[in-house]
Amino acid sequence: MRNDAKCAGLAEKTYGSLKKYKDCVFLCLGTGIGGSVFYKGKEFKPYRNSGFEIGHMIIKSDGHLCNCGKKGCFETYCSIKRLKNKIINELGLDKSISAVDLLKVLDINKNNEKLQKIIKEYIEYLNIGLSNIIDIVEPQAIALGGSFVYFEKVLYEKLVELYYSKRYVFNKKELPDLKLAALGNDAGIIGATI
Ligand SMILES: [Zn+2]
Numbered sequence: 475m476r477n478d479a480k481c482a483g484l485a486e487k488t489y490g491s492l493k494k495y496k497d498c499v500f501l502c503l504g505t506g507i508g509g510s511v512f513y514k515g516k517e518f519k520p521y522r523n524s525g526f527e528i529g530h531m532i533i534k535s536d537g538h539l540c541n542c543g544k545k546g547c548f549e550t551y552c553s554i555k556r557l558k559n560k561i562i563n564e565l566g567l568d569k570s571i572s573a574v575d576l577l578k579v580l581d582i583n584k585n586n587e588k589l590q591k592i593i594k595e596y597i598e599y600l601n602i603g604l605s606n607i608i609d610i611v612e613p614q615a616i617a618l619g620g621s622f623v624y625f626e627k628v629l630y631e632k633l634v635e636l637y638y639s640k641r642y643v644f645n646k647k648e649l650p651d652l653k654l655a656a657l658g659n660d661a662g663i664i665g666a667t668i
Pocket of ligand 1: 529530540541542543544547
C-alpha cells in the first residue's frame with residue numbers, strides 16, 4: 475500500500491502540477507517528509523519496501539534526533555511540523571495554534587530577527603535537501619506539497635531566490651522546474667483512488 479505522500483505524488487503526476495513531466499519528483503512537506511519519484515512517466519518503485527525515504531537522508535552530521543532514531547535527517551530540519559514547533563517555541567505561542575492563526579502571527583512578526591533566522595535556516599536546509607535529490611535523480615521538475623503550501627507566502631519567495639541561485643546543485647545548466655502542488659491537501663485522497 476502507498477503512504478500518503480506517495481498517493482499525493484501520484485495524484486500530482488496524473489492530474490496536477492507534474493502532469494506534463496516524465497521525470498519528476500514529488501516532495502510532501504508536512505508532519506514529516508515523504509516523496510515519490512517518477513522516471514520516464516512511471517512511478518519508480520523498488521521491489522523491496524516503498525523506497526525514497528527522502529525525509530531520512532541525513533543532511534547534518536550529529537544533527538537533531540529524528541523519530542527514526544537517526545540524527546540529522548532532512549525531515550528534522552525541513553518538515554513543516556518542525557518549523558512550526560520552532561516558531562511556536564521562539565514566539566511563545568500556544569502549541570495548538572491553527573495554521574491560519576499562525577500565518578497571521580507570522581505576518582505581524584515578519585520583521586522579528588529571530589523569526590527571520592528560523593525561516594532563513596529552514597530555506598537553507600530545504601535547498602540542500604532539494605539539491606541532493608536533483609543531483610541523484612536529475613528530474614525535469616520537483617513539486618512541493620503537504621502543509622508547505624499553506625505557508626507559501628512566508629516561504630516560497632525566499633526558497634525560489636536561493637533555488638535559482640543554483641548554489642548547491644552540480645548541474646548548473648538545467649535546473650528542474652520548481653512547482654507547488656496544484657491539488658493542495660486533497661491530493662492524497664485523490665491519489666489513493668488512482
Ligand atoms: Zn529519520
